[in-house]
Amino acid sequence: MAAGVRNPLGLVVLAFLQERPMHPYELGRLLKSRNKQKSIKYRHASLYMVVKQLHRDGYIEPQETSRAGQLPERTVYALTLSGREVLMRELRELVAVPAKEYLRFEAALALIVVLPPPEVVTLLGERLQALTERIAELREKTRARDDVEWIHLIEYEYQLALAEAEEKFVRRFRASVDSGDVGELWQGLHPS
Amino acid sequence: MAAGVRNPLGLVVLAFLQERPMHPYELGRLLKSRNKQKSIKYRHASLYMVVKQLHRDGYIEPQETSRAGQLPERTVYALTLSGREVLMRELRELVAVPAKEYLRFEAALALIVVLPPPEVVTLLGERLQALTERIAELREKTRARDDVEWIHLIEYEYQLALAEAEEKFVRRFRASVDSGDVGELWQGLHPS
DNA sequence: TCTATCATGTAACCAGTTACATGATTTT
């Protein structure tokens, strides 16, 4: 019914169910074991959420409900045909069409004149340091390895590219502010 | 009470109220006229939402309620002391500490093996084109002008830096996939 | 004057999060 799966977590569920039918908890374990929670926000309860939604919308179907011992029932879900279709469709769109993302740092930049220029220099310094560390980690993670094919590290390569760009941007921006020539307007807001 | 303003829209409200007391609708108009909605998601109704929250948490206070003609009452809000504090605090943190953002393209990359390699090449091509256009626009917007000080375009400079980085990444990635050597795993998922 | 659009706000809905619940297994 609902035209599309807006939530990335829903897409993982569909993608995993393509491999084989599973129950929600198994999906969660798999997601963590494959480190997807680094790229896709994952909260245990949200998983049950999306599973219910996907079921409601006909993208997945309960297959059997088994119980082992006295544990609560586990419902095993399987992908439906329309589920498979929607997975492909959404994924194609995500890849082909850049989405507008609202980044928090961008919001902060839009309000930056609220802070006095000298303080901004300091704060940007702190950010720079954090970014540098982050970049080092990502370089480590994406270093070619034998046990993982490169395609499975591609998300990290992307993060790395963005982090490096941000680092350069911040460096430049800080230098500009530090040089003192920040324009009358900003200066005027902070009489010293 | 609540420790912090999580929503960027809340921060704009605080920032604007620093200039002078205003009623919600005026805040909205100002936000649009300053083009902040390009960096901060803005929905008319969400504004009333956050205004209510900020009031509940003691960051802003109704000052007077005026009515002009038969229009509904407009409540004018003013920033409180703790509002000013929280604004500065949150902004400092946003600048100094990089937040983890969950980007949709990143999610897509994490699931990319679901799509067959040749199709991925095509889709990345489409994305490239969109990115190129976006970059051109941003270059235009951030070109030095006389009527706007550079600090007010800094958000766009940031977007531009990220867009350029993404463009380069996509170009490289597409070339890799196109070269055909995508690894056994991915290949194996798509018997042709 | 009829229609469209602006100005201003409320209410109903829904997705996602935090918190709670409970039996099973492992550790001390």
Add this chain to the structure above:
DNA sequence: AAAATCATGTAACTGGTTACATGATAGA
């Protein structure tokens, strides 16, 4: 056997969105 942790799920809360409402002004 008490305590801690794992496995599995539900329920309550809350923030944000879509949709609705209504008077005012302007254009045709």
